[in-house]
Amino acid sequence: MSGGTLAAVTFEIVRNRLLAVTEEMRVTLQSVSGSPTVTEASDFFTGLYVNGGEFATMGLQVTHEAPAVGALIRHLEAHRPVADGDMFIANDPYIGALHQNDVQMAVPIHWGEDRVAWAGVMAHETDVGGMEFASWCPAATEVYQEGLRIPAVKLVDRGVLREDVLEMIVAASRLPAALELDIRAFVATLNVARARVVELIGSYGRGTVGEVMAWMIDTTEHDTEDRLAALPDATVHVRDFLEHDGHEDTLHAVDLMATKRGRRLLLDFSGSSPQARGFINATRSGLHGGVTGALIPTLGFGLRWNAGLLRPVTITAPDGLICTAVHPAPVGAATVETIWTVTNVVQRALNLLAGGSEAFASRSQGVSSGTMATFNLGGVSQFGERFGLHLLDPLGGGSGGFAERDGVDAGGPVAVPVPAIADVESNEQVSPLFYLYRRLAPETGGPGRHRGGNSAEIAVTLRGVESGDAIVMTHGAEVPNSVGLFGGWPGTTVRQRFSTAEERATGRPPRPLGPKPGRIPMVPGDVFSVTWQGGGGWGDPLDREPTSVADDVRRDLLSVRTAAEVYGVVLVEGQVDTVATARHREELRRARLAAATAPPPAGAEDADASLRYALGDHLRVVGAGGKVTVRTSAGAVLSRAAAGWRQGAAALSVDPGARGISLHPELAMTAYYCPVSGAQLAVDVHRRDEEPGDDLVFDIGERVPGP
């Protein structure tokens, strides 16, 4: 080999080998693990890290978890002596985990005296102790009540597994065998990673392997910066909510002010609510996880996923907020509550920016599956054994509508790149669950030119046992988190219902459950049913291709009535009546304007109408310098600055009940229309006592563009 000139070849080979090692880690973990979260839903993380904790590779797993083991590695480097052959275990959300269910392990990879790299693994464990089964404890007010907390403990000491430590850890769990099987799977996974990377160093040298890992991160950083540079310079202000802290039905906001300048992105969460009393909080590591969960899938398409995606991004927020809770705030439900909501706002901000850019407008998308309603079932199984089931079916919400096509039905969250749920038969085989249905729920996707994906829904009872305990909780039963883009509607809110066997016998309709009913004792014949959130729609539903509306009707995903009411499409025996549809759509647009409050006309157009940015189908930012206006496709001038277009649009407070959306008492929804054409420009969810502000303001006109 002739050395330096062939570095390009060596790098590609070493990179592919590192990716293969990461893949092998995944296979090992999934094969050995006994947790459905790992084996089915890929709710776990495997990766290789450079010194300092940045990840150089990761599997295609739950992206929230990407930065978490890195935080543990930094903690170990700062506070613990680390020797070749050691392995460490941890799950402390105040150090690096998202909540205590996320058990993490890390192993240093040495070459001689040098530590060259780290390998890390992490997965959601069904139970790590605490007040309630599954360690989700709605009644908790302190982290001490939420199960075993392991800051960073040596589990393998120079190659020897410390059985005493392992025993202590699994003794804290209601499902010790499952936890032990997984921890052994972690050890196997890290053994594989360490051996393979050492082999690689043996072949290519310590320097080369280290260089390639650093180069991989640098390359992705550079690509990410290029991508940011292609987005317009702008400020985005978006807010999402979550309700019920486990104690009371309170409303909490996650507020994001995102500033994109040049090749950098600043994410400021300072406007978020203070930390809550109950378990919905996230620690700062949770905030980083939530941000990563949106950044990677939204900006990282076609790139090698590693810490380079995070480098151009700065995250800021003071301590003590719902997304930066301080010790000893409870955080047991962080992943499905605040972290999930953080992902929603970052996803939305990035999609607004993409929508305003020429390069990426075709990729913009409404919010996908803005919630994860959890259902855990515990008790004694049909085999007479203590069991716990963490049901993954709730991943089956709808994904957001895309600029170029509909969202995917039961597409699930974007933060999970390879989602999967178990077969009905598999769940029935190993647990006492018995399904009455698992199907798509029609009309749950947010209406839009491209509608959001419809959610799935299930109804379950028990069979073959005397009783069981369900733990049921969600956010998004009274908040439409899966909001749309550019005039698309949000998807429906979560509907959780329950009937006892007696109630069903008397024909009573199922009782709606609130967002967090907590523990529900169940016996065979009792039925729990749930419909998750549909995805957010993209664009005005009155612009939807009428034949697509007819297709949805043909597929029983839309009623003829909704086709007419929401989409303005008139069907005659399943076929589109083109003339009647055009007429009906025009009537609906006029009806919008008749009901809405319209401001006085903003006057004549300016001469310079050169297009700067298009936002969806109907909003245009035109002009230059101090003469910027925001207009609609029909020529109405809404604003004579980059900001404030909502003040110039026709506004209508909308009652979303008919669209399957329940609202928390403190929330309201407002739709904005073009005052000339009646085209729907935005559908906003906001606090009842506040007017929606600007969500996207470009750096033009009165502002000076950043560096």
Next chain:
Amino acid sequence: MATTWIDVGTDVGGTFTDLWVRASDDRQAVVKVPTTPDIVSGLFEGLGGCAGALGLSLEELLGRVRRFGHGTTVGLNALLTGAGASVALVTTSGFRDTIEIGRLKRQVTGLTEMEITDVTNRGRRPPIVGRERVLEVVERVDRDGVVVVPLEERAMEQVVDALAGLDVDAVAVCTLWSVANPVHERMLAEAIAERRPGLFVCMSHEVARTVGEYARASTTVANALLGPVMGRYMEALEGRLRGAGLGAPLHVMTSLGGMAGSELVTREPVAALLSGPAACVMASHQVGRRAGRRQLLSIDVGGTSFDVGMVVDDAALTRRELSIGGVDIHRPSVDVATIGAGGGSVARVRDGVLVVGPESAGAVPGPACYGRGGQQPTVTDADLVLGTLVTGQLASGGLALSRELAAQAIEREVAGPLGMSLMDAAWGIRKVLDSNMAGVLRRVTIERGHDPRQFLLLANGGMGPTHAWALCADLGIPQFLVAPTATVQSAVGAGTLDLRASAERTCYARSGPGAPLDDHAQARLDAELSAALEAALAKLPAARTAAWSCRCFVAVRYRGQAHALDVAIGSGFGPPRPCDRELLARFEDEYEVLFGAGSQFKRAGFEVLSVRADVLVRLKGGVPSGALTAHRHLEEVGERTVVFDDPSRPLECPVWSATVPPPGRVLEGPCLVAYPGQTLVVPPGAVGAADDDGNVLVTLDATAGASLVGTAESAVA
């Protein structure tokens, strides 16, 4: 010498149709022709070529055929292009969307890792059957097979009436827990067959007897979709062959790696989806077994894909599920790992790094050296520049390869942008491709706990014999074997393999920590094993009159796991055996081999999920043996300059021409051996030796320390 019988093997691929014939008088021939849209006419052109090579007319050839084996991608193509029949699915009320939802994983099934990073790629493929063609029927069976909601006569009538409005050619019936009790599926299928006799109807408990309604439904619908297509194709093929004088039975290659009667493939076309790759692995298994080896790696390097199969302890590895064109299929198949890498893989520079594949230049325009307008450099171009390639594809029709065009493309697209010399760039292209292929080999060996140094590599496909030496060096595999017909190894398989069938039964049982299965579970296991064996035998009518043997497996896992291991009862094929008491202990042993010492976890307890029976009926024939000694040929035809490990130091080496090398001949490396359709590269320090069967066994220089495994082990220790 009179030709008393002829064995024919054929394999229809997407681009080429491969044929192999062997006559009783010791002659064999390989032919490659372009695949035609109707397939049959291309096949007959190839058969004409075979007849010509043996000096016979087509009718003379077919009249003397003793066995005729056929592998085809008809089913595969229909699935990939959606050109199958119009299908409806009948299923349990409440579960209409099983396939739409597809366990959520359907939306990314079949995507590459890079495609998965892009969320806009999700759910682009429509479901194999849309919800508007799924009919729900009120009925329900539970996990124990107990009927919870009976299937009413009226409900069946409604379904049959609804079918009339759907304009379908085929119906798949898949109800929940039909594997525990198929009574409702049978009632539905009978009702449909009675009222709509023209339809192709299949039931999930027959097509894919497994727990898990998504894979079962998906497989059953795929089967229904292919049923009418495959039926028509088999009828046309058999009709023309019989018309042209074929008297021998027509056998079809299946994904299981054995032959089946054409009637089985007509009824269960999903059985034959991956016939080509399976045939290659199983043909390699025969070749390797004759060479006395039990641990084999079979590689197939073609133009666009690199396939790897494995034989461990004299048994080819199989898998339960595969994904084709975004459709998840549950069907036991020879386990073949595939990546997009081959002679046609395109090389380019991205982010300052040399990337090779997975895009391929295909047959048109093909590599730059073909002179058909291809502008992008490929691996074939690199091989030509490096001197390791002497012959092109047989089907290129003796096309002269242009080294100049190859060099220009590499200069322009790779060497220039990277500031490298032409030779460095060509060497780099080969090195990256070889490394990607070695990655697959590493995945199937080291990652599964197998030591590659214990394996013999069998190099197949047009490019396999050219690249095998580099793969062996990378993984520390000491020897590789090249058959004289390696370039059409799948066709050889179709012409030589035995009849084979497989059937499954579900059988759920649990045992507590460290405890054996109780007597009740053991008795059920034996009963289900017998039932599986019976079902497998029913798929092979030949077993009624011929001797058969079987091999049975039990799927076991630790309690709570999602993945099970197939644990064999007894070793190899033999008479039926009851399930022994050592089953769980063997599971733990195999588990430890796979996941490392100390990974056993007795405290978890065990779960038994299902059983499977494979049945084998031997056919006459097999790979050409040492008896074939005439018509052998090997001679030195020249010299050329070839780059092996160092692009700055090319070596002069002899070039040999061969058909079947005579036994005992020794080929000292470095040298090249040009066969029809393949070039064997024997690197410096290696020695090739021709065996009685005409294979060349190449032993790499044991003293050259290129083995990563060797270095790695010393590093770990």
